[in-house]
Amino acid sequence: MEIYIILFHDFETLDAFGPVEILGRIGEYHLHFVSYAGGTVISRQGIPVITEKLDSVNGGGVVLIPGGMGTRTLVTDKAFLKALVPVVDMSAYCLTVCTGSVLLAQTGRLDGRKATSNKKAFSWVKTTRTAVLWQGKARWVVDGKFYTSSGISAGIDMTLGFICDVYGRKKAVEIAQSIEYNWQENKNCDPFAADNK
Amino acid sequence: MEIYIILFHDFETLDAFGPVEILGRIGEYHLHFVSYAGGTVISRQGIPVITEKLDSVNGGGVVLIPGGMGTRTLVTDKAFLKALVPVVDMSAYCLTVCTGSVLLAQTGRLDGRKATSNKKAFSWVKTTRTAVLWQGKARWVVDGKFYTSSGISAGIDMTLGFICDVYGRKKAVEIAQSIEYNWQENKNCDPFAADNK
Numbered sequence: 001m002e003i004y005i006i007l008f009h010d011f012e013t014l015d016a017f018g019p020v021e022i023l024g025r026i027g028e029y030h031l032h033f034v035s036y037a038g039g040t041v042i043s044r045q046g047i048p049v050i051t052e053k054l055d056s057v058n059g060g061g062v063v064l065i066p067g068g069m070g071t072r073t074l075v076t077d078k079a080f081l082k083a084l085v086p087v088v089d090m091s092a093y094c095l096t097v098c099t100g101s102v103l104l105a106q107t108g109r110l111d112g113r114k115a116t117s118n119k120k121a122f123s124w125v126k127t128t129r130t131a132v133l134w135q136g137k138a139r140w141v142v143d144g145k146f147y148t149s150s151g152i153s154a155g156i157d158m159t160l161g162f163i164c165d166v167y168g169r170k171k172a173v174e175i176a177q178s179i180e181y182n183w184q185e186n187k188n189c190d191p192f193a194a195d196n197k
Numbered sequence: 198m199e200i201y202i203i204l205f206h207d208f209e210t211l212d213a214f215g216p217v218e219i220l221g222r223i224g225e226y227h228l229h230f231v232s233y234a235g236g237t238v239i240s241r242q243g244i245p246v247i248t249e250k251l252d253s254v255n256g257g258g259v260v261l262i263p264g265g266m267g268t269r270t271l272v273t274d275k276a277f278l279k280a281l282v283p284v285v286d287m288s289a290y291c292l293t294v295c296t297g298s299v300l301l302a303q304t305g306r307l308d309g310r311k312a313t314s315n316k317k318a319f320s321w322v323k324t325t326r327t328a329v330l331w332q333g334k335a336r337w338v339v340d341g342k343f344y345t346s347s348g349i350s351a352g353i354d355m356t357l358g359f360i361c362d363v364y365g366r367k368k369a370v371e372i373a374q375s376i377e378y379n380w381q382e383n384k385n386c387d388p389f390a391a392d393n394k
Contacts, residue, residue, distance in 0.1 A: 014218035014376060017244065021211035021349070024242030031243040040247060045221030046228045047214065050237060050245040119377065151377035152218070153353075179211060180316065180348035180389040182381060192377040 001029045002061035004087070006054065008035055008070045008080075013045040015066030015097040018156040022163065023062070025175045032056070036080045044068050054083050059090030066155070067098030067118060074103055075128055081106045093145050095162060097155030101148040105129035113143040118151035119192045137193035139184060150190060157184045198226045199258035201284070203251065205232055205267045205277075210242040212263030212294040215353040219360060220259070222372045229253070233277045241265050251280050256287030263352070264295030264315060271300055272325055278303050290342050292359060294352030298345040302326035310340040315348035316389045334390035336381060347387060354381045 003023050005016055024031060035041045038053035057063070074080050085107045088094050096104045098118040102125055104110055111131040116138045118125065126134050135141050140149040140158035142165070149158035160183050164172035176183040200220050202213055221228060232238045235250035254260070271277050282304045285291050293301045295315040299322055301307055308328040313335045315322065323331050332338050337346040337355035339362070346355035357380050361369035373380040 012218075013214050013221065017210050017214040020242050020244065021209075024210065033244060045217050047217065047230060048247040050247065120375070151375075153376050153378035177389070178317070178348075179350050181350035182379070182388065184379060191379065192374070 001026065002058060003029055003031045004057050004061055004063050004091075005031065005033050006035070006063065006065045006084075006087070007033055007041045007043075007049060007051055008074055009041055010044045010068050010070030011041070011066045012068030012098060012152055013043045013047060014152050015068060015100065015155055016043070016064070018153065019064055019095065019097060019159040021179060022156065022159040022175055023064070025178065026163065026167065026171075036083060044070070054087065057087045060092050063087055063091040063094045065094070065096045065100035065103055067096070067100040067102070067151075071099040071102050075106060091145070093147065093162065093166070095147040095149075095159065097149045097158070098151045099125065101125070102128045104146070104148070105132050110143075110146065110148075113146060114141050115143065115146065115148040116141045116150055117148065119190075120151065137190045138188060139190050140187045142187070150192060156181065158187070161185070161187055198223065199229065199255060200226055201229045201231055201254050201258055201260050203231055203260065203262045203281075203284070204238045204240075204246060204248055205271055206238055207241045207265050207267030208238070208263045209265030209295060209349055210240045210244060211349050212265060212297065212352055213240070213261070215350065216261055216292065216294060216356040218376060219353065219356040219372055220261070222375065223360065223364065223368075233280060241267070251284065254284045257289050260284055260288040260291045262291070262293045262297035262300055264293070264297040264299070264348075268296040268299050272303060288342070290344065290359065290363070292344040292346075292355065294346045294355070295348045296322060298322070299325045301343070301345070302329050307340075307343065307345075310343060311338050312340065312343065312345040313338045313347055314345065316387075317348065334387045335385060336387050337384045339384070347389060353378065355384070358382070358384055
């Protein structure tokens with residue numbers, strides 16, 4: 001299993017590295033950290049991460065797109081979005097955390113599908129692509145091969161939900177236990193939906 | 198406020214980057230990622246992170262030591278441990294996650310103090326420094342300037358607890374809300390203590 005984490009300047013740290021902690025425990029896997037141009041990418045919290053180029057991604061794997069302030073720029077970056085389309089299309093599964101769903105939405109692949117995003121940014125999110133069926137109350141949403149989560153920490157719960165769906169609940173619970181994590185297993189329970197403005 | 202995250206080969210991703218997400222939201226802060234020799238350090242889950250040298254750490258800040266498989270080697274690495282002593286001594290606060298407490302314990306600064314660690318590794322942890330008052334049931338432990346947490350995810354709860362103690366509960370709740378995180382606020386509640394063998 002090949003797993004590709006798509007990074008960019010000002011990505012939100014936990015959006016990417018919460019799920020990475022989970023995905024890194026599946027067993028047979030290979031994690032790749034990629035960005036449009038490759039090289040060093042710095043998270044919103046200042047972590048300098050070395051990445052491969054986005055065009056190195058192969059098909060049939062899992063793609064994860066985190067959110068963060070960097071999405072505000074990338075949402076109108078035509079070169080990035082054009083390069084993102086084939087990466088999304090050839091993936092077996094595509095997961096987004098927080099405002100990462102805004103980038104996925106720009107590929108058009110969420111049109112007519114249900115998806116969610118960060119609740120504090122939701123009013124902005126909805127305007128970025130009106131053809132998406134944005135869900136204001138959901139810890140995470142599954143529609144076909146697309147998994148989209150609410151803000152930041154929700155990505156951890158969603159990734160365990162993804163493991164549950166693909167590898168079985170026993171594996172998901174085993175991973176949650178191994179990282180001493182209180183998994184919120186119900187994707188429809190969203191304690192932060194009230195922040196949706 | 199200067200914050201130093203001490204990294205090493207095979208550090209556990211979420212041990213370091215869960216707390217980084219929280220610490221990066223304090224406001225006035227500067228996060229530094231350091232390792233003994235500096236340069237690129239790779240997490241257990243494969244993230245290549247660029248670091249400064251450990252001897253670049255200044256006093257009066259917050260030091261965070263993650264755990265992970267890399268601690269099994271570092272626990273007997275005399276050069277690293279010798280360099281760690283002044284870093285710990287001149288810190289205002291020293292936080293450890295998971296088996297990071299084993300490295301802190303080797304400096305002798307936890308002798309006679311209460312501390313905790315990963316519950317699945319607890320039998321090993323206790324043998325590494327018997328002068329420490331290891332606590333088998335605790336989400337995290339505070340003793341003086343030292344904060345030590347249980348395994349991996351517990352570091353997120355502990356760091357919010359640290360924010361609560363130093364900056365007030367309002368700030369901790371605000372940060373937890375902003376990352377859509379269900380903070381487990383009670384440091385004595387440890388659902389994973391049963392794994393302590």
